Amino acid sequence: MKLTILSPGPLTTIQDAGRFGALGKGFSPGGAMDTDAMVLANLLVGNAPGVGVMEMTMLGITARFDCESVIALTGADMSARLNDSPLPRYASVPVHPGDVLSMKAAKNGMRAYLSVAGGFDLPVVMGSVSTNLKCALGGFQGRKLKAGDELPLNQSCTVFQPRRVSAPEDYPDSIFLRVLLGPQDDAFTEQGIGTFLGSEYVVTDKADRMGIRLSGEKIESKNGVDILSDGIAAGSVQIPASGTPIIMMADRQTTGGYAKIATVISADLSRAAQARPGTRIRFVRVTEAEAIRLRREAEKKQKQLEYELLYG
Numbered sequence: 001m002k003l004t005i006l007s008p009g010p011l012t013t014i015q016d017a018g019r020f021g022a023l024g025k026g027f028s029p030g031g032a033m034d035t036d037a038m039v040l041a042n043l044l045v046g047n048a049p050g051v052g053v054m055e056m057t058m059l060g061i062t063a064r065f066d067c068e069s070v071i072a073l074t075g076a077d078m079s080a081r082l083n084d085s086p087l088p089r090y091a092s093v094p095v096h097p098g099d100v101l102s103m104k105a106a107k108n109g110m111r112a113y114l115s116v117a118g119g120f121d122l123p124v125v126m127g128s129v130s131t132n133l134k135c136a137l138g139g140f141q142g143r144k145l146k147a148g149d150e151l152p153l154n155q156s157c158t159v160f161q162p163r164r165v166s167a168p169e170d171y172p173d174s175i176f177l178r179v180l181l182g183p184q185d186d187a188f189t190e191q192g193i194g195t196f197l198g199s200e201y202v203v204t205d206k207a208d209r210m211g212i213r214l215s216g217e218k219i220e221s222k223n224g225v226d227i228l229s230d231g232i233a234a235g236s237v238q239i240p241a242s243g244t245p246i247i248m249m250a251d252r253q254t255t256g257g258y259a260k261i262a263t264v265i266s267a268d269l270s271r272a273a274q275a276r277p278g279t280r281i282r283f284v285r286v287t288e289a290e291a292i293r294l295r296r297e298a299e300k301k302q303k304q305l306e307y308e309l310l311y312g
Contacts (some may be wrong), residue, residue, distance in 0.1 A: 001153040005063040014139035017050030019128035033273035037075035041115035044072035052129040054114040060103020072118040076109030087169030089163040109171035109274040118154035184259035192220035209251040218243030267294040
């Protein structure tokens with residue numbers, strides 16, 4: 001059982017929920033950028049939420065199946081077609097030997113996700129099949145996919161069960177991201193923090209799986225932004241010497257020496273992951289209690305969906 005890549009797109013990798021417990025060895029968690037889309041893709045085909053999926057960036061793949069299976073597409077709309085027919089997003093779809101999936105450029109948003117019932121049959125490295133491009137490990141041979149790659153698929157039940165959820169609204173070109181200030185907000189002046197929270201920033205073309213570099217008003221510090229290197233969490237907003245923010249994402253380094261003015265809350269990281277160059281961003285301050293409440297609400301919603309789609 002396999003899927004053969006005919007055209008890979010510019011950056012297509014295998015990603016799952018991430019590689020945890022290896023920070024001390026210098027390995028970032030990695031994993032899917034838009035975890036919300038990854039989870040839904042898996043649930044739609046009957047997989048556990050964190051199973052490995054294919055993450056496509058800006059432009060989708062063309063691929064051929066050699067077996068009976070079930071697939072689902074989530075995330076950015078890349079005008080997918082199965083053979084000669086449009087392929088719906090956020091729905092389970094049966095595929096048959098010889099079927100060809102073709103995709104185009106994203107209409108909006110940044111990343112799309114393809115799940116296959118049973119998942120990809122790939123080696124587990126430090127508890128994950130996620131691709132770490134910098135270290136050339138995990139995923140498929142530790143690299144992005146290329147034409148001619150044959151990805152083995154795990155055996156799964158081929159009985160098709162229709163599943164569907166509502167697709168999110170189109171990804172807008174102006175978004176807000178909720179943040180907790182800190183851990184080094186005391187390195188910035190009151191005016192600098194006011195600039196950060198009161199200005200609109202724009203995603204530059206220097207936005208990738210490691211971080212999203214923004215352009216806009218410079219943020220004033222008290223005595224510079226260099227600090228003793230410390231750990232970097234997902235969503236950390238670093239302020240380098242240029243004075244403009246960088247949102248640290250899935251493939252971030254494990255430690256860094258720039259002050260972090262704030263951290264994007266976990267409930268908003270998937271929204272950040274779909275921000276393409278040119279997207280306008282505003283940061284909104286929330287309290288720790290609000291951040292915890294929003295995370296718990298998101299987790300509860302996921303559990304409800306999981307029950308409805310897998311057992312309902």
